[in-house]
Amino acid sequence: MSVPHARGFLLLRRAGGVWGIANSAVDGLARSGEGYRIATGDGALMADEILGVVEDLAVRPPAPVVRRFWSEPSAGLAVHGALPLVVVDPSRPPAALRLEAEEGEMDEGRD
Amino acid sequence: MKDGTETFNQARMGLILMIGIGVSGLLLLMVSEAGGGQNWLFDIFLLAVIATLALYHKVVYRPQQHLRQRVEGTEKRRGEIENTLVQALDRLRAGDLVNCSDAARQLPGTLALTLSNATNSLDALAQQIQTSSIEVASAANSVNEIASELASGSSEQAASVVEITAAMEELARTASQIAENASRQAELAARAEASGESGSAAVFEAVSGVEEVQKRISAIASRADALGTRSKEIYRVLDLITEIAQETHILSLNAAIEAAAAGADGRRFSVVAEEVRHLAQRSQESVESVRNLLDEFSSSIRATIVATEEGSKEAGRVLERSRAAALAIEELRGASGDTSRVARQISLATQQQNAASDEVVMTLREVSLVVQRMTGGLKNLSSTADRLNQLGLEIQLLAQSFHLESPRSLKHLVEDWAVQLEPLQSLQEKEAALDLLVRAAPFVELGYMMAIDGGTLALAFNKDLLDERQRSLAAKVRETDVRSRPWFKAVSRHWRTTLIPPYESMQNSEACFTVCTPLHNADGSLYAVLGIDINVTGWTRI
Numbered sequence: 277m278s279v280p281h282a283r284g285f286l287l288l289r290r291a292g293g294v295w296g297i298a299n300s301a302v303d304g305l306a307r308s309g310e311g312y313r314i315a316t317g318d319g320a321l322m323a324d325e326i327l328g329v330v331e332d333l334a335v336r337p338p339a340p341v342v343r344r345f346w347s348e349p350s351a352g353l354a355v356h357g358a359l360p361l362v363v364v365d366p367s368r369p370p371a372a373l374r375l376e377a378e379e380g381e382m383d384e385g386r387d
Numbered sequence: 388m389k390d391g392t393e394t395f396n397q398a399r400m401g402l403i404l405m406i407g408i409g410v411s412g413l414l415l416l417m418v419s420e421a422g423g424g425q426n427w428l429f430d431i432f433l434l435a436v437i438a439t440l441a442l443y444h445k446v447v448y449r450p451q452q453h454l455r456q457r458v459e460g461t462e463k464r465r466g467e468i469e470n471t472l473v474q475a476l477d478r479l480r481a482g483d484l485v486n487c488s489d490a491a492r493q494l495p496g497t498l499a500l501t502l503s504n505a506t507n508s509l510d511a512l513a514q515q516i517q518t519s520s521i522e523v524a525s526a527a528n529s530v531n532e533i534a535s536e537l538a539s540g541s542s543e544q545a546a547s548v549v550e551i552t553a554a555m556e557e558l559a560r561t562a563s564q565i566a567e568n569a570s571r572q573a574e575l576a577a578r579a580e581a582s583g584e585s586g587s588a589a590v591f592e593a594v595s596g597v598e599e600v601q602k603r604i605s606a607i608a609s610r611a612d613a614l615g616t617r618s619k620e621i622y623r624v625l626d627l628i629t630e631i632a633q634e635t636h637i638l639s640l641n642a643a644i645e646a647a648a649a650g651a652d653g654r655r656f657s658v659v660a661e662e663v664r665h666l667a668q669r670s671q672e673s674v675e676s677v678r679n680l681l682d683e684f685s686s687s688i689r690a691t692i693v694a695t696e697e698g699s700k701e702a703g704r705v706l707e708r709s710r711a712a713a714l715a716i717e718e719l720r721g722a723s724g725d726t727s728r729v730a731r732q733i734s735l736a737t738q739q740q741n742a743a744s745d746e747v748v749m750t751l752r753e754v755s756l757v758v759q760r761m762t763g764g765l766k767n768l769s770s771t772a773d774r775l776n777q778l779g780l781e782i783q784l785l786a787q788s789f790h791l792e793s794p795r796s797l798k799h800l801v802e803d804w805a806v807q808l809e810p811l812q813s814l815q816e817k818e819a820a821l822d823l824l825v826r827a828a829p830f831v832e833l834g835y836m837m838a839i840d841g842g843t844l845a846l847a848f849n850k851d852l853l854d855e856r857q858r859s860l861a862a863k864v865r866e867t868d869v870r871s872r873p874w875f876k877a878v879s880r881h882w883r884t885t886l887i888p889p890y891e892s893m894q895n896s897e898a899c900f901t902v903c904t905p906l907h908n909a910d911g912s913l914y915a916v917l918g919i920d921i922n923v924t925g926w927t928r929i
Contacts, residue, residue: 284647286640299647305640307633326636328664329643 288323409436527779534772559744576727583720608695639664818845830925841868
């Protein structure tokens with residue numbers, strides 16, 4: 277996993293958690309139903325709420341004890357406004373942000 | 388007869404006189420002859436005397452003697468007839484018309500016929516009198532009973548009238564109180580009627596007010612509904628603004644992202660993007676505020692609508708209740724009016740009743756006086772009826788003093804029983820026969836045969852007139868010597884059929900009288916007395 281050096285991060289809320297994604301990885305932002313769709317070079321991500329854009333985040337790599345309990349890929353962890361957040365690796369987004377996860381839930385719902 | 392005897396006596400005296408004259412003449416002649424007188428005068432005188440004496444004896448004395456004998460015979464016959472007539476009349480005097488007729492037959496010719504006819508007429512009359520006396524006694528008894536009942540009933544009636552008078556006086560007092568109460572009730576009813584009218588008017592005003600309130604509530608509800616509709620439109624506008632704000636926000640984010648991607652060149656653009664984002668945020672916040680306000684407003688509107696609906700329902704219920712109350716009050720007013728009218732009628736009626744009660748009380752007092760006077764009159768009537776009853780008994784007794792050959796004659800009855808009992812030999816037969824005779828006579832309480840020494844030979848009771856206790860009481864006569872009893876004394880005075888005047892029976896305290904007759908053996912000797920106690924009431928009912 278790589279720590280992004282691009283300026284600014286887009287902060288979003290998804291599945292009860294706060295996530296951050298580098299602005300440079302974002303190709304576009306649009307509404308999608310009740311949420312938002314974030315287009316990236318590797319696909320699309322879903323967000324429930326867009327919290328805003330920040331210029332800088334102090335991203336740290338997750339500690340081994342965190343990885344023991346949460347093994348999803350990420351670009352690191354940060355804190356913004358006393359809120360912990362996970363910095364997303366656009367190439368390997370977590371399952372919660374994936375667009376397929378929502379479609380799968382929708383399929384499961386249809387099933 | 389007496390003249391004949393006197394004539395004979397006179398003739399005898401004449402003969403004696405002539406004999407005396409002759410003897411005197413003869414003595415004179417003897418004296419004269421002795422003195423030297425003439426013999427032939429003496430002889431002639433003597434012959435004349437003798438001839439006269441002879442003639443006198445033949446013509447006067449002997450006829451007179453015959454006449455005297457005939458007179459004596461007639462006197463004797465007359466005496467016999469007189470005795471027979473005396474016996475017959477004696478029996479007639481004793482009322483024994485049967486034996487009187489028997490004795491009359493022994494009289495000669497016309498006398499027997501005349502006496503028989505007279506006896507028969509008297510017999511018929513006595514029978515009628517006996518029959519009538521029985522009817523009179525029966526009627527007197529009935530009158531006495533009726534008078535007693537009337538007197539008793541009148542006394543009860545007088546007592547009842549007194550009670551009724553007292554009750555009516557109490558009723559009159561009560562009616563007076565009721566009249567007063569009714570008058571007060573009428574006044575209260577009139578006031579209630581007036582109050583009812585006031586209340587009815589007030590209720591109708593209240594109903595009108597509630598209807599007005601209901602209309603206004605409906606109007607409010609309509610306006611609230613309209614407001615609700617307008618708020619929905621505002622919500623739609625807010626949604627649009629929200630959408631615009633969100634798009635603007637996204638646009639600002641995209642702008643921020645592009646600005647960030649542009650690096651230093653995009654810094655001023657990032658400021659614009661930031662301002663746009665702020666604008667979008669403020670718009671969003673404003674929309675939120677407006678939405679919140681609108682939410683509150685909508686909530687208020689809904690609450691108002693709910694309240695107005697509830698108010699309208701409540702107003703409807705109140706209106707219904709008010710109308711029901713108005714109806715009830717109207718009915719109450721009507722009932723109150725009816726009550727007032729009825730109360731006035733009752734008051735009037737009770738006043739009339741009060742007056743009528745007073746009149747009734749006065750009338751009852753007059754009736755009470757009349758009843759009391761009537762009671763007094765009936766008591767006098769009862770006393771008179773008692774006296775009449777007593778007279779009836781006395782008349783019966785007088786009528787029964789005649790011995791007639793009639794079933795109504797008690798003397799004939801007892802003598803008939805004696806004839807049936809005398810031939811029987813044993814006392815058991817006599818007692819059995821006496822018992823049969825008593826049973827066949829419903830008016831006989833008691834039949835008895837008493838020896839002349841006072842002992843009881845036979846006794847028979849009428850079980851229909853005497854109960855067991857009374858019979859055992861009567862049987863105690865066996866233990867007594869009856870010679871001291873009045874009836875025994877009466878019959879033993881002349882030893883002939885006797886009727887004892889009415890007295891109170893020892894057995895049942897009812898009026899009765901006794902008829903008794905002597906009993907004879909076959910040789911005609913007296914050995915007992917047969918007595919029958921007759922119940923007066925039973926006798927008068929046959």
